[in-house]
Amino acid sequence: MNKLKITGGRRLDGEVLISGAKNAALPILAGCLLAETPVLLRNIPHLRDVTTTIELLSRMGVEVTVHDQMGIEVDASGVDKLEAPYELVKTMRASILVLGPLLARYGRADVSLPGGCAIGARPVDLHVAGLREMGAEIQIDNGYIRARARRLRGARLVLDTVTVTGTENLLMAATLADGQTTIENAAREPEVVDLANFLIAMGAQISGAGTDTIVVEGVDKLEGAEYTVLPDRIEAGTYLLAAAITGGRVKVRKVRPEHLDAILAKLRMAGATVTVDGDTVEVDMRGRRPDSVDLRTAPYPGFPTDMQAQFTALNAVANGVGAITETVFENRFMHAQELQRMGADIRIEGNTAIVTGVPRLTGAPVMATDLRASASLVLAGLVAEGDTIVDRIYHIDRGYERIEEKLSALGATIQRISD
Numbered sequence: 001m002n003k004l005k006i007t008g009g010r011r012l013d014g015e016v017l018i019s020g021a022k023n024a025a026l027p028i029l030a031g032c033l034l035a036e037t038p039v040l041l042r043n044i045p046h047l048r049d050v051t052t053t054i055e056l057l058s059r060m061g062v063e064v065t066v067h068d069q070m071g072i073e074v075d076a077s078g079v080d081k082l083e084a085p086y087e088l089v090k091t092m093r094a095s096i097l098v099l100g101p102l103l104a105r106y107g108r109a110d111v112s113l114p115g116g117c118a119i120g121a122r123p124v125d126l127h128v129a130g131l132r133e134m135g136a137e138i139q140i141d142n143g144y145i146r147a148r149a150r151r152l153r154g155a156r157l158v159l160d161t162v163t164v165t166g167t168e169n170l171l172m173a174a175t176l177a178d179g180q181t182t183i184e185n186a187a188r189e190p191e192v193v194d195l196a197n198f199l200i201a202m203g204a205q206i207s208g209a210g211t212d213t214i215v216v217e218g219v220d221k222l223e224g225a226e227y228t229v230l231p232d233r234i235e236a237g238t239y240l241l242a243a244a245i246t247g248g249r250v251k252v253r254k255v256r257p258e259h260l261d262a263i264l265a266k267l268r269m270a271g272a273t274v275t276v277d278g279d280t281v282e283v284d285m286r287g288r289r290p291d292s293v294d295l296r297t298a299p300y301p302g303f304p305t306d307m308q309a310q311f312t313a314l315n316a317v318a319n320g321v322g323a324i325t326e327t328v329f330e331n332r333f334m335h336a337q338e339l340q341r342m343g344a345d346i347r348i349e350g351n352t353a354i355v356t357g358v359p360r361l362t363g364a365p366v367m368a369t370d371l372r373a374s375a376s377l378v379l380a381g382l383v384a385e386g387d388t389i390v391d392r393i394y395h396i397d398r399g400y401e402r403i404e405e406k407l408s409a410l411g412a413t414i415q416r417i418s419d
């Protein structure tokens with residue numbers, strides 16, 4: 001199995017090009033199921049979750065052709081199998097995103113339930129309840145969501161909790177429903193807006209994406225379109241944090257700085273000089289040790305839960321004590337134990353991690369438990385004394401494109417090894 005070996009102590013310096021956003025690419029790929037003619041997608045990142053989604057679509061009869069420069073053509077005109085099997089869904093929860101499009105376009109879908117997940121229960125009850133309100137008949141049977149509908153009808157949906165993929169599933173379903181759908185308490189994440197823009201490019205009638213009320217007028221059909229996926233704000237944030245944690249200077253290129261506001265505010269509090277210029281952001285720590293920050297995760301535009309683990313690593317080596325409160329997911333502090341094995345001083349109290357910065361961490365063999373936890377271990381490895389070996393890096397390959405190449409180009413000593 002592949003591992004990452006990191007020798008800590010190098011101050012990062014340089015520029016890095018940010019890839020397309022995983023969390024926009026996945027719903028957009030699922031959204032291609034709605035189109036009657038081929039779609040051309042650009043800036044799709046080369047990630048394991050993207051490969052899994054493409055395999056899922058291919059098994060349904062979708063033709064996916066990868067062109068030069070990462071353009072991907074997706075032709076859903078030959079779909080003949082309306083199922084997302086357990087073996088794929090269990091490796092990637094986001095497979096649930098095919099439920100809304102399949103049901104809206106083909107009137108049926110059999111999608112395996114994702115089941116438990118390392119970062120909390122993560123149910124999909126709101127996806128199912130919303131589709132039922134749109135007239136779908138849904139049974140849970142042998143671990144599968146079996147959904148049927150002649151044609152979905154528009155409805156007023158009020159989500160109990162802000163859910164990103166839930167909003168996306170219902171948004172996609174509503175595009176082909178009969179009449180108007182209103183999604184209240186909708187997620188406002190930039191990736192939801194990117195999906196909405198993609199659907200609009202295909203002919204959908206959507207207003208309000210990016211606010212907490214999205215209104216969709218159903219149309220009879222959607223046609224293929226060309227679309228470029230937005231840059232990954234979490235990847236960008238992770239490289240900026242790599243600068244801060246090593247006392248270095250990193251410029252991320254091809255980003256949307258306005259999507260990074262919450263992250264940049266915390267980096268400034270940590271003592272970094274942050275410079276925004278067009279589609280680039282630079283973080284310069286000028287050789288200083290960062291100061292601890294307090295933060296609380298929340299749905300967008302709040303502080304993203306997908307950056308929580310990385311900031312835990314930053315606090316682990318910072319001056320002072322920082323409190324990190326996780327409000328989006330339960331049980332999302334698995335990285336704390338591994339960071340402790342590297343010498344971090346972290347105390348968990350309920351959904352808060354109290355992190356007392358130590359002058360130095362020491363390298364150790366550590367285990368990645370989920371995508372963002374693995375990023376925090378890599379960051380810690382960059383500043384730890386000696387070698388850190390991060391095991392189970394398939395987690396990191398789900399969401400970070402060529403991380404060892406990008407970090408090496410910034411001056412890190414990091415390599416992929418296999419046993």
Ligand code: UD1
Nearest residue numbers: 023094122123124125126127161162163164165166328329
């Ligand atoms: C998405 C992101 C993930 C990010 C998360 C929160 C993708 C592919 N993944 O995950 O990277 O960490 O948003 O920003 O975009 N909930 C329910 N019932 C539901 C659905 C959700 O109770 O039917 C709860 C969840 O348990 C969780 C909260 O809502 O506590 C938010 O989860 P949600 O926004 O749905 O996360 P995902 O869409 O799975």
